[in-house]
Amino acid sequence: MWKEVPVTCPADQPDQSAHSADAGVVPLREATRAWFAISLQTFGGPAGQIAVMQHALVDQKRWIGQRRFLHALSFCTLLPGPEAQQLAIYIGWLLNGVPGGLIAGVLFVLPGVVALLGLSALYVGAGDTTLVTAVLAAVAPAVLVIVAQAVLRVGGRALRHPALVALAVAACVALSVFKTPFPYVVGVAAVVGWALGRWAPQTMREQGPPAAPTDGPRPLISDEQLHTERPSRTHAFTVIGVGLLAWAIPVGAVIAWAGRDSVFADQALFFTGAALVTFGGAYAVLAYVAQQAVQVYGWLAPGEMVRGLALAETTPGPLIMVVQFVAFVGAYRRPGELDPWAAAVVASLLVTWVTFVPSFLFVLLGAPYMERLRGNRSLSAALSGITAAVVGVIANLGVYFAVHTLFRQTQPVGPPVLALELPDLSTLRPVALGIAVVAAVLIFRLRWSVLRTLGICAVLGLAAGLAGLPVH
Numbered sequence: 001m002w003k004e005v006p007v008t009c010p011a012d013q014p015d016q017s018a019h020s021a022d023a024g025v026v027p028l029r030e031a032t033r034a035w036f037a038i039s040l041q042t043f044g045g046p047a048g049q050i051a052v053m054q055h056a057l058v059d060q061k062r063w064i065g066q067r068r069f070l071h072a073l074s075f076c077t078l079l080p081g082p083e084a085q086q087l088a089i090y091i092g093w094l095l096n097g098v099p100g101g102l103i104a105g106v107l108f109v110l111p112g113v114v115a116l117l118g119l120s121a122l123y124v125g126a127g128d129t130t131l132v133t134a135v136l137a138a139v140a141p142a143v144l145v146i147v148a149q150a151v152l153r154v155g156g157r158a159l160r161h162p163a164l165v166a167l168a169v170a171a172c173v174a175l176s177v178f179k180t181p182f183p184y185v186v187g188v189a190a191v192v193g194w195a196l197g198r199w200a201p202q203t204m205r206e207q208g209p210p211a212a213p214t215d216g217p218r219p220l221i222s223d224e225q226l227h228t229e230r231p232s233r234t235h236a237f238t239v240i241g242v243g244l245l246a247w248a249i250p251v252g253a254v255i256a257w258a259g260r261d262s263v264f265a266d267q268a269l270f271f272t273g274a275a276l277v278t279f280g281g282a283y284a285v286l287a288y289v290a291q292q293a294v295q296v297y298g299w300l301a302p303g304e305m306v307r308g309l310a311l312a313e314t315t316p317g318p319l320i321m322v323v324q325f326v327a328f329v330g331a332y333r334r335p336g337e338l339d340p341w342a343a344a345v346v347a348s349l350l351v352t353w354v355t356f357v358p359s360f361l362f363v364l365l366g367a368p369y370m371e372r373l374r375g376n377r378s379l380s381a382a383l384s385g386i387t388a389a390v391v392g393v394i395a396n397l398g399v400y401f402a403v404h405t406l407f408r409q410t411q412p413v414g415p416p417v418l419a420l421e422l423p424d425l426s427t428l429r430p431v432a433l434g435i436a437v438v439a440a441v442l443i444f445r446l447r448w449s450v451l452r453t454l455g456i457c458a459v460l461g462l463a464a465g466l467a468g469l470p471v472h
Contacts, residue, residue, distance in 0.1 A: 028103070064091060072094070080276055081275060082278075108317065112312075116312060145439040164384070175393060176399060192385045228368075229367070240361070240365065243364075247358075254350055263347065287400060
């Protein structure tokens with residue numbers, strides 16, 4: 001069992017260069033058990049996942065102090081990708097160097113990958129049965145409420161000036177009406193944020209992690225004992241080289257085996273690009289993924305994206321793992337010469353790999369430069385612009401899901417250059433609307449957790465299906 005490490009003053013510490021990158025300040029076996037236990041509790045999206053790590057690492061084990069924890073979280077919010085998983089990688093790196101970061105990051109997503117793989121197979125194999133369809137159709141309206149909650153939470157922190165509100169509205173309109181690609185929205189938002197920070201600094205507010213106490217329990221391990229590494233070209237080139245190889249070898253092997261025109265190549269390249277622009281978390285990029293997966297590649301039907309999101313909400317780990325469901329279903333329906341089940345599993349694992357490899361690269365590459373990145377005002381202003389646009393992106397996602405969940409049919413409006421769709425009001429799904437209202441009461445009024453709300457909605461859908469009510 002790991003023993004308490006006394007807190008000592010910096011003068012009593014050995015030279016930082018004497019620390020082994022592999023030894024760490026916590027035995028690796030003990031840290032691995034802790035990360036596995038954390039991985040089984042990571043429900044409820046980024047806020048819940050960060051709270052689990054806060055309780056386990058700061059309050060309970062006291063391996064890291066509150067200020068150091070928030071310092072690491074602030075850095076991870078600057079990066080594209082799932083910030084909670086990146087925080088796990090970063091803290092694992094602080095405790096046990098590169099091996100600790102790799103173990104923490106892999107274990108953080110592993111239970112969710114296994115669970116969602118099973119749920120995706122269940123959906124493909126039994127998704128057209130009455131009861132399974134009823135359950136999936138019932139949890140979809142609950143997801144609409146969860147997305148609305150995300151808009152309010154992110155908006156409450158990000159939109160502190162009318163200029164940022166206007167930027168969020170513009171992002172929503174650009175995506176929902178003018179078919180603007182998501183990466184362009186992110187790029188323009190960054191430029192606008194930088195410009196506002198330079199010429200209208202009063203519009204900018206310090207963007208930080210969720211509110212939390214700045215002190216907390218005194219850590220058993222001092223900051224001086226945590227793993228550190230000075231920025232260097234050798235370190236940067238090593239991380240970049242290994243990261244690129246880790247991505248290129250499996251992707252290249254699958255493309256060489258299946259061909260560039262295969263569904264595997266399309267999915268690997270598309271989701272790699274998506275992973276590089278996921279500022280603001282999974283909700284921000286899902287509108288882009290849904291648009292491409294449904295309208296461009298045809299991997300899913302419109303209503304299936306929200307069902308995949310509902311399944312991802314019920315599993316531990318980052319919500320961005322919904323891309324695993326998209327890959328599974330898309331490859332199952334377009335397997336090429338492979339058995340559909342084999343193609344679905346290969347695509348699912350490949351897409352999961354290319355989605356999370358960038359997170360390891362970003363954290364391990366940027367950790368030594370953390371203080372410089374946090375102190376850069378121009379970068380902070382650009383990211384404030386991106387965060388404001390993310391609110392509009394999430395709102396667009398909610399509108400897209402609402403139209404295709406609460407109504408059976410939609411009608412395009414305006415010229416072909418626009419992407420505006422309005423629902424056919426005569427095709428309203430009363431059961432779906434009722435379940436959405438119940439979910440809103442549970443989440444906003446009673447403040448139930450996401451998992452409990454989804455469970456109640458699933459039971460309501462099952463009951464409606466048994467009663468013969470039209471739930472989809």
